[in-house]
Each structure stands twice: as C-alpha cells, then as structure tokens.
Amino acid sequence: MNPLGVTRPLTAQRRFLNQARAKLDESLPWDSGRRSLWAALIALVLAVLVTLVWLAGRYEASQVQAELEQDTSNAVGDLRGGLQRQVQALQALQSAHFSPPDWQTRALELLRDNRDWLRVEWRDPSWQLQAFADSPLRAPAFERIARSDVLNDANQACQRTKRLNGPAYSSTYFLPQSDGLGMEVMELCLPVMQAGDLLGYMVVTYSLQELLTERLGATFGRKNELSFIEPDGTRLAIAGTQRREQRIFTSQQLVDLPGNTLLLRMDGRRGAPDLFPNVLTALVTGMSIALITVMVLLTKDARRRQKAERDLAEALAFRKAMEDSLVTGLRARDLNGCITYVNPAFCQMVGWEAEALIGKNAPMPYWPPEMVDEYQQRQAIRMAGNVPPREGFESVFMRQDGERFPVLIIEAPLISVQGEQTGWMGAVIDISEQRRIEEVSRASQERLQATARLATVGEMASLLSHELNQPLAAIASYANGSLNLLQDPQAVPQTLDDVHMALRRIAEQAERAGRVINSVHDFVRRRDQSREPVPPHALLDAIAPLMNLQARKLQVRVHMRVEPGLPSVWCDRTMVEQVLLNLARNGMQAMDTPPCLDRVLVLQVRRTLTHAEDAGVEFSVTDLGAGIGADVAAQLFNPFFTTKPEGMGLGLSLCRTVVEQHGGQLEFEELQPKGTVFRFTLPVADSGKPSLSKA
Numbered sequence: 229m230n231p232l233g234v235t236r237p238l239t240a241q242r243r244f245l246n247q248a249r250a251k252l253d254e255s256l257p258w259d260s261g262r263r264s265l266w267a268a269l270i271a272l273v274l275a276v277l278v279t280l281v282w283l284a285g286r287y288e289a290s291q292v293q294a295e296l297e298q299d300t301s302n303a304v305g306d307l308r309g310g311l312q313r314q315v316q317a318l319q320a321l322q323s324a325h326f327s328p329p330d331w332q333t334r335a336l337e338l339l340r341d342n343r344d345w346l347r348v349e350w351r352d353p354s355w356q357l358q359a360f361a362d363s364p365l366r367a368p369a370f371e372r373i374a375r376s377d378v379l380n381d382a383n384q385a386c387q388r389t390k391r392l393n394g395p396a397y398s399s400t401y402f403l404p405q406s407d408g409l410g411m412e413v414m415e416l417c418l419p420v421m422q423a424g425d426l427l428g429y430m431v432v433t434y435s436l437q438e439l440l441t442e443r444l445g446a447t448f449g450r451k452n453e454l455s456f457i458e459p460d461g462t463r464l465a466i467a468g469t470q471r472r473e474q475r476i477f478t479s480q481q482l483v484d485l486p487g488n489t490l491l492l493r494m495d496g497r498r499g500a501p502d503l504f505p506n507v508l509t510a511l512v513t514g515m516s517i518a519l520i521t522v523m524v525l526l527t528k529d530a531r532r533r534q535k536a537e538r539d540l541a542e543a544l545a546f547r548k549a550m551e552d553s554l555v556t557g558l559r560a561r562d563l564n565g566c567i568t569y570v571n572p573a574f575c576q577m578v579g580w581e582a583e584a585l586i587g588k589n590a591p592m593p594y595w596p597p598e599m600v601d602e603y604q605q606r607q608a609i610r611m612a613g614n615v616p617p618r619e620g621f622e623s624v625f626m627r628q629d630g631e632r633f634p635v636l637i638i639e640a641p642l643i644s645v646q647g648e649q650t651g652w653m654g655a656v657i658d659i660s661e662q663r664r665i666e667e668v669s670r671a672s673q674e675r676l677q678a679t680a681r682l683a684t685v686g687e688m689a690s691l692l693s694h695e696l697n698q699p700l701a702a703i704a705s706y707a708n709g710s711l712n713l714l715q716d717p718q719a720v721p722q723t724l725d726d727v728h729m730a731l732r733r734i735a736e737q738a739e740r741a742g743r744v745i746n747s748v749h750d751f752v753r754r755r756d757q758s759r760e761p762v763p764p765h766a767l768l769d770a771i772a773p774l775m776n777l778q779a780r781k782l783q784v785r786v787h788m789r790v791e792p793g794l795p796s797v798w799c800d801r802t803m804v805e806q807v808l809l810n811l812a813r814n815g816m817q818a819m820d821t822p823p824c825l826d827r828v829l830v831l832q833v834r835r836t837l838t839h840a841e842d843a844g845v846e847f848s849v850t851d852l853g854a855g856i857g858a859d860v861a862a863q864l865f866n867p868f869f870t871t872k873p874e875g876m877g878l879g880l881s882l883c884r885t886v887v888e889q890h891g892g893q894l895e896f897e898e899l900q901p902k903g904t905v906f907r908f909t910l911p912v913a914d915s916g917k918p919s920l921s922k923a
C-alpha cells in the first residue's frame with residue numbers, strides 16, 4: 229500500500245489550491261490601495277523635491293539679483309562721484325587769469341585725463357564762445373554737424389545753471405559722426421562765477437558711451453553689461469561684457485544729475501549652470517537624488533517582499549492542500565505526549581474534531597478502554613526516547629461511536645530546524661480494509677486448495693472402487709462360506725472353528741476397507757493450516773495408501789527411501805502431503821503416456837547436501853517417464869496448464885505456492901537417458917521453530 233495513501237482524487241487538491249488562490253485574490257484590493265498610496269507618496273516626495281529645488285533656485289536668483297542691485301547702486305554712486313570730481317576739475321579752469329591760449333592748454337590736459345569728454349568750451353555770459361578744445365584722443369566730434377547746429381541742449385543746460393546756481397546737465401541727444409556712425413552725447417554746463425558775478429560758462433560735451441566705459445567699465449563692466457537707457461528701454465550707450473548665457477538678471481537705477489536724470493541699467497548674466505547654481509541647491513538636489521534612490525530601493529524591496537509573501541502563501545496553500553488530501557492520518561506529539569497536530573484524515577478516521585484532540589494527553593479518546601494500560605506503557609516507552617521500528621507497528625484504535633479498527637502506525641522523531649527533537653510524528657493508516665481483503669483472499673485460497681483436493685479424490689474414485697472391491701469380495705466370500713458351514717449339522721466342532729476364522733477374516737477385510745475410506749476422508753477434510761514438527765517418513769506414510777492405489781492401477785513400482793536419523797521438518801503436513809501426492813501422481817502418469825516398460829517411481833528424503841548448520845531436508849520424486857519438453861517446461865507452473873485430457877493444470881502451481889510458503893523452492897531436472905526429478909526442501913524443526921533462515 230502506498231505509505232502516504234495519496235489516493236484521493238486530484239480534483240480535491242485543485243479545489244484547495246483554488247481556495248488558496250481566491251484568498252490571495254481577496255488581498256488584491258488592498259494591493260491596489262497600497263499601490264496608490266505608494267504613488268501618492270512618490271508624487272508628494274517629487275513635488276516636495278521639485279519645490280525645494282525651485283525655491284533654492286529662486287533664493288539663489290534673488291541673491292544674485294540683490295547683488296546686482298547693490299552693484300548698480302554702487303555704480304550709480306561711483307558715477308556720481310566721478311562726475312563730481314570732473315566738475316571740480318573743471319572748476320579749476322574757471323580762473324579768470326587764464327588767457328585763452330593758456331586755458332586751451334589746461335583744457336587739453338583735462339581732455340587727455342578724461343576720455344569721456346569730447347569737447348570743452350568757454351563761453352561768456354552772452355553765450356559767445358571764448359575758447360574751446362576738442363579731445364586730442366579722438367576725431368573732433370562736431371565735424372559732421374556744426375557745433376552751432378546743436379547748441380540748443382547746451383544752451384538750455386546753461387539756462388538751468390542760473391536757476392540751480394551750480395552745474396547743470398543737458399538732456400542727451402544723438403550726434404552723428406563723420407565716420408557714418410554717431411553717439412549719444414550730453415552737455416555739462418558750469419557757470420563761471422567770481423564774487424557773485426557771472427563771468428561765463430564752461431561747457432563740456434560728454435560721450436555717454438565713454439562715460440560708461442571710463443567710469444564704470446573697469447569695475448562693473450567685467451561681470452555685467454552696463455547701459456544708459458531711455459524710459460522706454462531704448463539703449464543710449466552700452467559698455468561691459470556681453471555674455472551669451474541664457475539667464476539675465478537686470479537692475480535699473482536712476483542717476484539723478486542736476487538738470488537731467490539718466491537711467492542706468494545693469495544686466496548680469498549668470499555663468500554657472502542653472503541646475504546646480506550654488507551649494508544649497510546642489511545639496512538639496514543631492515539629497516533629492518538620494519531620497520529618490522532610497523524610495524526606488526524601498527519600492528523594489530517591497531515588491532520582492534510581496535512576491536515572497538505570495539510564494540509563501542502559495543507554498544502554504546499547497547502544503548495544506550497536500551495534508552488535507554492525504555488519506556493517511558498524521559499526528560504530531562510533543563515530548564510530553566500531548567497532541568500538537570492532527571490532519572483531517574486522522575480526525576475522519578477516529579471521528580473526533582481536531583480541537584477535541586489537540587492538547588490531549590494519555591489516555592487518548594481514541595484508545596479502546598480495554599487497551600489503555602497497554603497503550604500507556606507503550607507511550608511511556610516511546611517518551612523515554614525509544615525509537616519505534618521503521619516499518620511501523622500495528623495497533624487498534626476506537627472510533628467515536630465505539631467501533632474498533634486496526635491501524636498501522638509509523639512513528640519517527642520530529643526534528644526541528646535547529647536539529648533538536650521536539651516530539652514525535654506519526655503516520656496512521658487504517659488497515660481494516662486491508663485486513664478484510666486478506667481474509668477474503670485467505671478464504672478463497674483455502675477453497676481453491678479444497679477444490680484441488682476434491683479433484684484429486686474425484687480422479688481416484690474409480691481407483692477407490694477397485695481397491696474396495698477386493699476386501700468387499702473377500703468379505704462376501706467369507707460370509708457365504710460361513711453361512712454354508714453353519715447350515716451343515718454334521719460338522720459342528722470343525723465348522724465352528726472355521727466360522728470363527730472366516731469371521732476374523734471378514735473383520736480384517738472390513739477394517740482394511742474402512743482404512744481406505746478413512747484415508748480419503750482424512751485427506752479431503754483436513755484443513756488445519758498450522759505448522760508443526762513432522763517426521764519426514766510420517767508424510768510418506770500418510771500418502772502411501774492413496775499413492776499405492778494409483779501405482780497398482782498403472783503397474784508402477786514405488787520405492788520409498790528415507791535416510792535414517794532424519795530430523796522432523798517444520799511444515800503444514802496436509803499441504804506437504806498434497807504436494808508429494810501430486811508429484812507422485814504426475815510421475816506415475818508420465819510413465820503411462822507414452823507407455824514405458826520400466827515403471828519405477830522413487831520417493832527419496834535426505835538431508836540437503838550443504839554443510840550449513842541450518843540445512844533442511846530434501847524431498848525428491850523421480851520417475852522414468854518421457855521427461856519434460858522445453859515448450860512444456862516454459863509454462864509448467866502456470867495455473868490451468870495441462871497436457872492431459874482429464875487434467876486440471878492446478879497441481880504444480882499449487883505445489884510451488886505451498887513450497888514457497890515454506891521458504892523453499894520447487895525445482896525439476898531432466899534425467900539421462902530419461903525421466904524427471906522434482907525436488908524441494910523443507911526447514912528442519914528445531915524445538916518447535918523452523919531453522920531455515922528463509923522460513
């Protein structure tokens with residue numbers, strides 16, 4: 229029988245697996261919920277990170293902007309300071325002691341020192357030109373357009389000086405140049421005063437471009453682009469570097485001059501990459517990347533965990549399905565003998581629920597009350613650490629309704645992962661069905677044997693009538709003779725003796741007939757299968773009467789050779805007699821068809837030829853028949869194989885079964901020039917026990 233007893237249909241396992249899968253699927257809504265939570269978390273973290281990076285960028289931009297604003301106001305301050313110093317330098321030219329040529333010399337010096345000056349004029353209070361000097365550093369500015377044509381702005385500035393009582397600047401205007409280009413210029417008018425009297429004006433024409441370059445270019449122009457602009461954004465003059473980078477920061481401030489207001493614009497261009505503008509942003513970005521990496525790793529880990537959970541759940545479901553599908557009962561006990569686990573098959577077997585069994589200790593509810601003492605002892609032995617036989621042991625359990633049933637228990641120590649014994653695991657197999665089948669098979673085998681014996685007897689019925697004829701005829705003739713004697717009145721004394729003798733003969737013959745009938749009766753009725761020590765000659769003696777019947781009919785001489793001093797053999801005597809009778813009968817029949825002249829059958833019993841201590845006793849039946857051909861030999865022991873018209877073909881098959889049941893082997897051998905010998909060995913009985921190791 230399959231030790232695990234997995235005979236329940238596979239559909240049951242499938243059902244369990246499907247249930248487990250259904251449970252897994254139930255957890256899916258939670259899965260999708262968890263997924264959306266993860267998505268929300270990732271979105272939030274991304275939003276926070278983007279905001280942080282953006283804020284950091286903004287902060288950095290505002291820093292740059294503030295720096296630019298500061299630079300711009302510094303630039304305005306520098307510009308004003310520069311212009312102020314120039315006004316002071318110009319005031320030095322006001323001295324009335326200068327003659328125009330001297331003035332011009334001094335003016336040229338100033339022009340050399342101030343590159344942003346294009347021209348210096350000295351005009352009297354009626355605005356007449358006293359002297360002038362053009363910048364020696366460049367072409368004269370008023371070449372293309374005569375000075376007289378563009379005096380208006382300067383004039384207005386000078387008008388303003390009266391009001392302001394100090395220097396005044398004109399508004400800017402475009403002055404075309406002889407090279408085809410032009411430039412924005414501005415006039416400065418400084419009144420020349422002496423003791424409160426106006427002596428004239430100093431007019432300086434400024435090039436805005438040079439003003440920017442000279443006053444601010446060196447300091448602020450390196451990093452920024454500087455320009456004077458109109459309120460509408462039109463650039464009047466540009467100085468400084470003009471970088472190509474994308475990001476531009478712009479700052480504008482008014483340069484408030486007496487009489488005119490300029491608008492200074494500073495464009496700062498960023499050279500560093502926008503993504504990592506400064507350490508703060510770099511730090512935030514780095515942390516963001518680290519955070520995202522950690523999140524990715526966490527997500528991967530969560531996925532792995534989820535998969536492991538799924539695998540584990542499937543493995544558990546499969547294990548449970550397997551356990552539930554088993555028809556073998558499983559029972560685990562701890563080291564104290566308490567039940568810690570039972571599978572459904574065990575519960576079904578004993579009729580108790582798992583809850584009623586788990587935690588129970590001896591006496592168990594499934595122990596028959598009459599066996600409790602014995603089982604308790606057995607459990608004590610087991611708990612003391614004695615390992616039960618590997619092949620298991622048989623026992624009897626009781627169902628809840630009181631029905632007893634036989635079980636086979638295979639128990640083994642339960643070893644934990646740490647390698648320690650934590651209890652005992654037992655597989656319990658209900659063997660009541662097996663027992664029933666064995667019983668049926670035993671009964672049918674017995675019936676078969678009885679049938680075979682009856683068949684043998686049937687064959688012998690004719691022989692029996694022949695055998696009984698002799699004693700019956702003798703009885704009849706003795707009886708008739710006695711009657712005749714008793715009817716003759718003259719021969720009284722002699723007759724009485726004769727009658728006595730005749731009656732004794734009658735009694736002997738009747739006994740003989742009775743023995744013949746009894747031997748057949750015994751043979752047919754004997755069913756006792758028990759084994760016992762039997763002297764070998766007793767086996768031959770028992771079959772002799774029946775054997776001789778056939779021998780006489782077939783004119784066969786039977787020789788029995790029993791080695792002296794043979795020990796008894798351990799056997800079922802009825803069955804062995806049947807074997808010997810079958811072999812003898814086959815031998816005799818083999819010598820009859822085809823008929824042979826020399827008809828001798830030898831039954832021999834002797835010790836086997838080995839020197840081993842446990843050597844058995846060998847029985848052999850030898851005939852001088854035609855022998856066994858190869859085709860017959862191939863199927864000799866097949867049931868129902870026969871070559872005889874009236875044969876059943878069961879004899880040799882039965883003989884082999886019986887001999888094998890006794891631990892031996894039925895063999896046959898061809899004899900030369902003719903004949904066959906069948907032999908088998910029986911174990912020697914040694915004080916009531918078989919001594920052949922196979923037995």
Ligand code: ADP
Nearest residue numbers: 814815818855870871872875876877878879880
């Ligand atoms: P049955 O005697 O009813 O035929 P058995 O099983 O006893 O059945 O024998 C089967 C066959 O084996 C016989 O029919 C016969 O052909 C052959 N056989 C058995 N014993 C001998 C023998 N000693 N010599 C020759 N043939 C034999």
